[in-house]
Amino acid sequence: MNVWSKQWSHQEAKVFQSTGYQYNATVLQTRDLILVVDPGLFPDDIQTIQRYVSEIADGRPLYVAFTHADWDHVMGAKGWHATPHSTPRMIGSIGMAQLTAKQERVEEGRKILRHLFYIDTPPLEFPELDVVVEKDGQTLHVGNTAITFYHAPGHTRESMMIVVDGLWVLGDYLSDIEFPFIFGDYDDYKQTLEKIDRILQHHTMEWAVPGHGSIIQSTQELMQRKEKDLQYLRQLKTIADDQQLMDMIQGYTFLYDNDLARNLHRENHRKVTNF
Numbered sequence: 657m658n659v660w661s662k663q664w665s666h667q668e669a670k671v672f673q674s675t676g677y678q679y680n681a682t683v684l685q686t687r688d689l690i691l692v693v694d695p696g697l698f699p700d701d702i703q704t705i706q707r708y709v710s711e712i713a714d715g716r717p718l719y720v721a722f723t724h725a726d727w728d729h730v731m732g733a734k735g736w737h738a739t740p741h742s743t744p745r746m747i748g749s750i751g752m753a754q755l756t757a758k759q760e761r762v763e764e765g766r767k768i769l770r771h772l773f774y775i776d777t778p779p780l781e782f783p784e785l786d787v788v789v790e791k792d793g794q795t796l797h798v799g800n801t802a803i804t805f806y807h808a809p810g811h812t813r814e815s816m817m818i819v820v821d822g823l824w825v826l827g828d829y830l831s832d833i834e835f836p837f838i839f840g841d842y843d844d845y846k847q848t849l850e851k852i853d854r855i856l857q858h859h860t861m862e863w864a865v866p867g868h869g870s871i872i873q874s875t876q877e878l879m880q881r882k883e884k885d886l887q888y889l890r891q892l893k894t895i896a897d898d899q900q901l902m903d904m905i906q907g908y909t910f911l912y913d914n915d916l917a918r919n920l921h922r923e924n925h926r927k928v929t930n931f
């Protein structure tokens with residue numbers, strides 16, 4: 657696991673990046689609270705982050721938020737205690753609250769860890785939400801800390817982005833190692849990318865953490881990644897057959913040369929052609 661830190665005058669963020677999927681878990685501390693977003697993938701990663709949080713908690717309330725409900729983002733829902741007797745508050749979108757077959761999500765994760773990585777997980781639970789984000793741009797105020805949530809459908813229907821001052825947690829968008837995975841709707845995905853400009857009108861961006869891959873540290877890079885993904889989406893629309901699709905994805909090197917990636921591109925293309 658890799659760990660990166662950034663210090664502001666009023667807050668400090670740490671990103672714990674798993675060796676698996678280059679998955680990013682974010683821990684933010686302000687004077688008012690501790691906020692964990694997407695709380696870990698492998699059991700030992702989750703434990704390390706939980707230990708760190710209980711060490712720094714110092715009586716502050718703990719919030720655990722989920723950008724979306726894909727299995728890798730909800731694996732770490734259990735076992736959070738800032739202090740031995742405190743209860744963390746779980747935050748997710750209305751779309752996440754309304755999902756059916758919730759427990760299947762974590763069961764899927766448990767199976768994948770077992771079969772692909774030979775990792776046994778402790779019992780898992782899909783998070784019960786204490787704070788449900790219903791409105792786009794909804795803000796949670798705790799003392800002087802303001803956490804703003806933006807609906808970000810497209811990758812999945814229930815996805816959201818979370819912004820606290822200069823820190824943005826993006827969920828599975830703008831990764832430098834993954835191409836867009838359109839598990840939701842194509843037009844939603846495009847609109848979510850376009851929305852980034854509007855979010856930028858309301859917040860500064862100093863650190864933007866994608867679900868997987870390296871942290872974005874400048875607006876220029878944010879825009880570059882957004883443009884690249886928009887271009888991918890536009891290109892998908894022009895593709896007529898599988899051969900063209902296979903030619904088009906040559907540039908997506910990291911995940912290109914395997915069946916999983918090829919099939920994900922094909923799924924994306926199917927979303928555009930409405931099969």
Ligand SMILES: [Zn+2]
Pocket residue numbers: 726728729828867868
């Ligand atoms: Zn993910």
